[in-house]
Amino acid sequence: MRAQQVRAGFVELYGTEPEGVWSAPGRVNLIGEHTDYNDGFVMPFALPHTAIAAVSRRDDGVLRLHSADIEDGVAELRLDDLVPESDRAWTAYPAGVVWALREAGHAVTGADIHLTSTVPSGAGLSSSAALEVVVALALNDLYELGLPGWQLARLCQRAENVYVGAPTGIMDQTASACCEEGHALFLDTRDLSQKQIPFDLAAEGMRLLVVDTQVKHSHSEGEYGKRRAGCERGAALLGVDALRDIPYADLDAALARLGDDEEAVRLVRHVVTEDERVEKVVALLESGETRAIGPVLVAGHASLRDDFRISCPELDLVVDTAMSAGALGSRMTGGGFGGSAIVLADVADVDTITKAVEEAFAAAGFTAPRVFEAVPSPGARRLV
Numbered sequence: 001m002r003a004q005q006v007r008a009g010f011v012e013l014y015g016t017e018p019e020g021v022w023s024a025p026g027r028v029n030l031i032g033e034h035t036d037y038n039d040g041f042v043m044p045f046a047l048p049h050t051a052i053a054a055v056s057r058r059d060d061g062v063l064r065l066h067s068a069d070i071e072d073g074v075a076e077l078r079l080d081d082l083v084p085e086s087d088r089a090w091t092a093y094p095a096g097v098v099w100a101l102r103e104a105g106h107a108v109t110g111a112d113i114h115l116t117s118t119v120p121s122g123a124g125l126s127s128s129a130a131l132e133v134v135v136a137l138a139l140n141d142l143y144e145l146g147l148p149g150w151q152l153a154r155l156c157q158r159a160e161n162v163y164v165g166a167p168t169g170i171m172d173q174t175a176s177a178c179c180e181e182g183h184a185l186f187l188d189t190r191d192l193s194q195k196q197i198p199f200d201l202a203a204e205g206m207r208l209l210v211v212d213t214q215v216k217h218s219h220s221e222g223e224y225g226k227r228r229a230g231c232e233r234g235a236a237l238l239g240v241d242a243l244r245d246i247p248y249a250d251l252d253a254a255l256a257r258l259g260d261d262e263e264a265v266r267l268v269r270h271v272v273t274e275d276e277r278v279e280k281v282v283a284l285l286e287s288g289e290t291r292a293i294g295p296v297l298v299a300g301h302a303s304l305r306d307d308f309r310i311s312c313p314e315l316d317l318v319v320d321t322a323m324s325a326g327a328l329g330s331r332m333t334g335g336g337f338g339g340s341a342i343v344l345a346d347v348a349d350v351d352t353i354t355k356a357v358e359e360a361f362a363a364a365g366f367t368a369p370r371v372f373e374a375v376p377s378p379g380a381r382r383l384v
Helices: 002-014 091-101 127-142 150-165 169-177 222-239 248-258 262-286 290-306 313-324 346-365
Strands: 020-031 041-057 062-067 073-079 111-116 183-188 194-198 206-212 329-333 341-345 370-374
Touching: 002 020, 002 062, 020 127, 020 169, 020 183, 020 206, 020 290, 020 341, 041 127, 041 169, 041 194, 041 346, 062 091, 073 262, 091 111, 091 127, 091 150, 111 169, 127 150, 127 169, 150 169, 150 194, 169 183, 183 206, 183 262, 194 222, 194 262, 222 248, 222 262, 248 262, 290 313, 290 329, 290 341, 313 329, 313 341, 313 346, 341 346, 346 370
Parallel strands: 062 111
Antiparallel strands: 020 041, 041 111, 041 183, 062 073, 183 194, 206 341, 206 370, 329 341
């Protein structure tokens, strides 16, 4: 139904039928936070919340963009005028994808695009990656570029890093492009090797909730970049290409070499232990011990809160309240400084936990959170 609504919106805007309609999801990261730009391991899965785009080609070097979610007219851009970090509006994300494709040598000559998205913005659920990937997939199909999902993800990451100016890793775009229904994606961000791990909580009587704290964040703001730069500095001090190269068994020795550089110690400790947590969750899921991942999620939150220092009072309140109300595990997810937390729970405890979190937010004077179930869903695909 949403695809038909977007198709109809395209017709109303541009006066002709689109050549197709595509979809790309947001994502939740089960475990593996701030490891992707350290060449480490991540484990996201796709949400049912998606960006949908109706698209047609143009041959006159013009890009026309419109969002049904924003009260604004059609933005018209010339492809030859696309310059990195020249656009601070939402249009930077789809325009950046076109720029990245052309810069890579692909003969994209223009497009008419009409978009809408149900991925919550600023909630740490990769709304920007969904926008990028849906446009990239549409242009890949229409211009018969033949690029696989992992390569589209690379181009979308370049669009966000260079054109938008946000120093994000590769996880979000790869999750949107490559996840499969009913699975979590075990991704090695160094070589982009992937393994689909079955993740069917409903069959085991469990649910994974997303609690959107309504505290907005932005990857292009300074704190994310500071953490990334700090990790790169830590790797340089330890003489490795990336923190992924520090084995978990050698962590204590590596930290000792950093001496009294307190910031480097904290950042290195988080990344190395987080990579270990990803591998532990993969092993538990593959052995059928799904409930046992709960404590690993909690340990990940403590590391993000205390070592990486990117949590906030609202995220901590979700985790503490959920665990006190009977959750199996909980942690913040996404870039931090706001956004969302995840809660793993038995089905019978979902209502109790949800009520407890909502009441805790009200008592603290926080904006009411948005709580919904996260169901592992399909990655990007053509709908019409």
